[in-house]
Amino acid sequence: MQPNPDSVAVVTLVALPFLAAAATPLVFRWLGERTAYYAATVALACFGLTASQYGATGTVSYAWVPAMDVSVRFYVDGLALLVGFLASGIGVLVFTYSAGYMHGEPGQAKYYTTLLAFLGSMLGVAFAADLLALYVFWELTSIASFILIGHYTGERSSRYAARKSMLITVGGGLFMLAGFLLVWSATGTFDLHALVTQPEQYRAMLRDAGLLLPAVALIGVGAAAKSAQVPLHIWLPNAMEAPTPVSAFLHSATMVKAGVYLVGRFRPFLLTDEWTLLFTVLGLLTMTVAAVLAVASTDIKELLAYSTASHLGLIVAGFGFASIYGAETGAFHILNHALFKAPLFLVAGIIAHEAGTRRIADLGGLADDLPITAAVAVVASLGMAGVPPFNGFYSKELLFESAWHAAEHAGGLAWLYPVVAVLGSVFTFLYSIRFLMLFFGEKPDALSHVHRPPASMWAPAALLGALAGLVGLGGVLATLGVAPAPIDHFVATVVGSVAAESVHGFHYYVPTHLTPAFAMSLVTIALGVVAYPFYGAIHDGVNALLAAVPPLRANWWYDSAVFGANPASVTVTDTVQNGLLRTYATWTLGAAVALTLGGYVLANVAPAVDTVTLVSAPIVLVLLVAVVAAFAVSIAPSHIAGVLTLSILGFMVAIFYILASAPDLALTQLVVETLTLVIFVLVLDRLPAFYGEIKRSRALRDGVLSVLVGATVTLTVLVTTRATPDKSIMEYYVSESIPQGGGGNIVNVILVDFRGFDTLGEISVIAMAALSVLTLIGMRERGEAS
């Protein structure tokens, strides 16, 4: 029996970073650069709160939009806690690291505010148990990322990178939202907890509605965009424009994990054959392609970025496999990847900061000057390479295990799983060793003495590296018979929340005899060692290939689309908005008519035929006069004459209202018509008497358009009045207007009593119109408007 989560702790946990972010600009004025420690304290508090919920499982819920069954629900389980620990724990270290790294940098208040808001959003993503709340937090992480990537707003490349990540991740989020809505339309619930705990029932509902595959695909696009899966991986290397702590935090440890978190979260609910096919192919492809691109990169942060995409591919592939090994792969590798990748980014930041360059070719032999950093790099890169007994090895073993398992089960083409997994891992091994070699070998002459970084920079990296080493050590101990119980237990709870299968604990160890998976690891390492001397050749070969065939690069497609859209938008603007009122009116009215009529055609509505019950001789006469007046308007020789004839039309309408026994409407129409006439006369005084002849073609176009508009309005009236509402509405007002409203004039009673709130809104609009006229016309002489 597991305890329920404490609702106050969970809500505080998510809300605290947002409140802290709101206060940051003030705090920054007071603390200056030491704001980093303030932010670290907030993250530490979140870490403590997360830790206080360790072992709890369940939901806490507050109603938000009760009418639509939307609540702010939070859900605590192993996976949520894992992501919560990563976000807050690495948050503490990254904030501390920022104190050193961001020294003297511009825009620090903005930096810490955004980073704290990001921390809150990420915790929100991890703990949200409502699909809509999840979506909101999800997009908040994208926005925070956008601001942080574009931190150096003056740099063109920063702006390009920020825009790219925004387009891809927010666009992906919209796909995900569409997927959520499909889930909702089929199952009728936004409650993530219910979906995950009663998967069979809801999956059957989804399948019966025929929406299973679209939902999986749409949610998959969202997850792929966030987790930089091929071909949406292209934003991640550009995201390295952000300051390095941001890269470590958002683009390796947390935000990109949101995508794999989503895949893991939905795994118990949506795990089917379609799911397996989609995510294993996507994941393995990403793992391999990104590893190859990492080998081809020339910048240490670019290398790490591609490596991140590659490892996220590994996690996604793990979640794709249907066996329990798949669940274990994903769950364990999320932890391992964060533990080795975050320190590697911090190491890259130290190198860039102290050596002044990030070009791989210009670096080497750094171990002499940076011994602690080098030690961290050894542990972390060997973990990344998947070399036993470092931490990445165990989760990669699990991937090989699940790939082998799937191949054995399905046979045939499924044997590609283990082959591709090994191929991707070989490249992973190559670039990991290349990164490690930055610290060894000959030191280039151009590189003068490299300073030691301040403690606030190396300590977080060392701590993370030590944790990674500890996980690795756990496996060795397990082989010797002392199982690392806390790690096993924690990973087991995570596996429990992503597994569709039943879970019987979790253990990892260095294998002592040859299993297929271990053999695959050995093959990987052997191939890697053989291929390493040819690293330069592979690096150049891949780059030459990409340069020769641009369509191979996903970036080429992105750039062509984005930069191709510019001329198109200019053309559209010139056509639609050319500054002539006539053009605007034509397009607006034309679009309105097209949309309305199109809607009617799609909805298959037909006007009522038998609504004409009011026809009598006086009405026909009045309407005929109105029609004649309408024609007269179009041939009026001057504006004054036109307005006068137009008001004939208006007065005829008023008389029509009287005949149709609607005195209130008639009165309003009369008064408004009079006022309009007066205003026209007031304004027309200044206008030229007449503009001159118009072209025949334009007159024809306008005529056709006006007929269309008229027809649409008529049709709309017929269609909308076709529905005969319950008589009770009218009777209700007739019977209730005196007792409840105390007035005999039903129209007025409705306006000021029953719908008084609406009227308040309407008069606010009138007041606003007056204000805007005042501002636009009245205040323009003040020279502030333009």
Added chain:
Amino acid sequence: MRTVTRVTVPIIILVSVALFLQGHNQPGGGFIAGVLTSTAFALVYIAYGPEFLENDILGRDVDTAIEHLRHGVVADYRRLYAAGLTLAAGSGLAAVLYGYLYTDSGIPFMSQSYTFVHLPLYGELEVASALAFDLGVYAVVVGAVLTILSVVGVE
């Protein structure tokens, strides 16, 4: 034109007041009365010019257009519709407040009570609490329409 205006404007204003007061039981109401009152002002504008109201009736000395907007009648109109909006919102909120103070649960935005007042010459007049709201509507309409009218007119 001026003669006609002199004769009609008082009639229009009288009619609009009548429309406003009887609105609850017969055709009329704040909106229509407001528009009608505005029409009367518009007539004055057309017949006598925009400066007439300012200089000859109110006795202010306002020369430039910008003065006219910031300190003249336009500012008064602006205050008028602001006051109207406040009155309308306030009369609705008063009911809500009343509900929270004197009944157990909140009651809707608008609620209703009314009484009869005997006015000399006019006779029996029904004063409903909705009249306050309607007065707000009236003030907003008159203020807003006249603001627009004078700003556009001065142009």
